[in-house]
Amino acid sequence: MRYLPHSPTDRKEMLDAIGVSSIDDLFAEIPAAVRVENGFGLPNHATELEVDRFFRKQSDKNLAASAAAFFVGGGAYRHHVPATVDHLIQRSEFLTAYTPYQPEISQGTLQTLFEFQTQVAQLYDMEVANASMYDGSTGTGEAVLMAHRATKRKKAIISGGVHPQYIEVIENLSDFGEKSVLKMPANVEVLGHAEIAQIIELLDNETSCVVVQTPNFFGELADFTALADAVHAVKALLIVVVTEVVSLGAVKAPGTMGADIVVGEGQSIGVGLNFGGPYVGLFATTKKLLRQMPGRVCGETVDADGKRGFVLTMSTREQHIRREKATSNICTNAGLCTLAFTIHMTLLGEKGLRKMAMASHNGAVILAERLSKITDVDLLTTSFFNEFTIRLNGHNANDIVNALAAQNILAGLPVSRLLPHNQSDDLLVIAVTETNSDEDFDLLETALREALS
């Protein structure tokens, strides 16, 4: 077996040194009745070539984004990741290191985390960021719990524009923690500023937080400044979710609008689609709320020679020190995905990110205009970044998407996929990024026109 270094002679010598006659003696503590003697009816070991063949076969059954005209978003976006990123994250020293518990021999990971935290704080325009969460959705769930801790209240008001699966994650955590969730309807007609007015009406002294998303699930942008003021007036916290981090290269940051916690998905930068994971959760807050923040944090310090270095810090919030009093049970972060994010963001810099954002936005503006000219298509989103919602009057969006998929066009996300009981069968959310070519636009427009005729 290629992963196991011992020869039979090694094993014999080692058993002798231990003073037992066979390996079975070392497993004698396992009750005899439950020892597995004859395997599990599963295959034995395979060569590397066989393993490679198996996965190629599985891979070939799927339609890769790169092989299609691709317009799916809804919390995961296809952006171009430079080859440099994937090369660097595969360096042994990054790929095969553990959590940096020994800072003297982990400065590579730690300094990168410090750079990551800085980039996240800058993007969100917030004072402090942590070293990442598992992903945007779990980070959002943790943000709500953090708000409950910080305000000692239990009621969260969730905008209907938050990603439906993020809401399910919040509801699940609240369900088991006996917290209350007031969920606004996911009605594409009253999102944005219309919904904000409704939320402000609902604020009271039991509200711990309001959760909104920008751009929201349907793509709509809104200014949260007035909402932030109203939320703060009842001493609650404003949590802003960002599922498309590239938007921050074009759109005003949540921190600028008065958010107390900003949380989101970082997958667009460096990570790729990966069928939903692993991704990287970004999490930032104010200095005031720092001690309530979940997750690993990296901080600057000095070594015995006075030289600057970095360590994991503020661990008195964490499970391995505080056990049942910890702010979260979280143990890992998104490690390698934070590295990919940081390297890609470094390659982009301010200029690259802004250009990538505008390429995505302008593409979306052009496509939205083109599609809205098709009979039976209504554009429902007024202000948007790179994602917009259209109504296919009298048509089932899911059927249309399936029909177009057969032509290698992944046309977007039918709202009913995530909200099956929302009477939104005719809604389609379409995402555009810098990876979409003019040919992609032509293919989608033509196919959609045909499918609707």
Place this chain on the structure above:
Amino acid sequence: MNKPTNKMNNVGRPSAPNITETHTDHPTFTGNKALQINEPLLFEVGSVEQTGVDIAAPRDVSANRLGGLDRDEEIGLYGLSEPQTMRHYVRLSQKNFAIDSGMYPLGSCTMKHNPRINEKIARLPGLADIHPLQPQQTVRGAIEVIENLADWLMKLTGMAAVAMSPKAGAHGELCGMMAIEAALRARGEATKRTKVLIPESAHGTNPATAVFVGYQVQTIKTRDDGTVDPATIREALSDEVAAIMLTNPNTCGLFERDIMEIADAVHEAGAYFYCDGANFNAIMGRARPGDLGVDAMHINLHKTFSTPHGGGGPGAGPVVLSEALAKFAPVPFVHRNADDNIVSLVEHKQGTQAFGRMTAFHGQMGMNTRALAYILSHGQDGIKQAAEDAVLNANYVKAKLKDVLTPSFEEQSPGFKRPAMHEALFQDDFLKDTGITTLDFAKAMIDEGFHPMTMYFPLVVHGAMLIEPTESESKDTLDQFIATMRDLAKSAQNGETERFLNAPFHAPMRRLDETLAARKPILKWTPNAD
């Protein structure tokens, strides 16, 4: 004709060292030491002007549709060109210890070899470049990979179901405890059963998780031999207890020999048995947790099944569930239709008894592909051999070090002759009166080229040193490690404190001030900080 007076230098460069002095510290102009280069922060080498990507110019539009929310102010993001980016991160990487470069015997963390075929297949376009919400008929091959891995995990553990979406071990714990709470709710006993029993040797995530789900934690003492006494459990059990969270093999590296009796007692009392599966590497292929009476157990794919730790993640924590809990597994889950034999993902809990959703999308697909590649490479025979070699290595290290370090539980339990499982636990008695702590000892190991073992955990012994070599280490490496540990132990006992108290001397950094970092948190770079 005169010959040219200029002669080629045919003396050449000296090829043997002519050095009179050995190894003293010579300061350099740059502060660098050859391959050890001080690398500034990105923000000190880059600028907001620089970029390392070329992106096609955005298409022309008459007006943007950002609704007046344009980000006008500078973000302040620093960039680097491609070659500078490469050098910056390559230099940073060189400051990391990694399993590829040396032995990493971190107890409970299972730092085993990360095969590169895993990385290769995880990047196949049909597995990596697919969107979680594209139509399911365009991703059947990926869903089958999840199903295939799930099948292996259920069979290796002897359990009825597996929730594949948890993103890490602690997230898996959360999922398992939620399944238990859901089952209690279905029985109408959730309000009554509010306590969870957790041994003091448990990972910190266990009590943190139990509290997360709303339980009170009752800590259980371990007996002198490092395991849990079924009598103590019986005493603690009542109709207020929801579950026990037990690690097996436990964090002392011992198999909980009374586990079946404990499981029976727990079930008789109407509670459930959560097993922390962090140490499954020790018994995989030789015993199935389902046969031991476990109701829920997470599996750390990044420990047991070789997916890379990546400097702290991403992990993956599928949770296997017993028959009693199976139907409460969260969405999404894989369903194979009996009529047409087609796989799909069930994404909505309506119409099922699923307790809810742990995460957006379907979990850590990239980790699933890698773990399955490892499992298929090993097969059931290789998996069993891997567990055996892991246990052999831990016992070998223990046998060769027990006369110089202090093995835990041997003195407290006269006649203690039980084998370790996958890790060997020592404590700091051998350092008594030397003025050297476990931490100092660990830092001296760094100078010798080894990553230290897990320290000060588990909490049940003083100055714990938990060594987990894993099956990936050769006998030669283990012998070198053993010789080094013996030398360090002797040196400590001979009063050579200098080697320890100020260590490490040869790492990229000297010992770092963690107190300062916590007292005055500096968590990001700011312009003009000085």
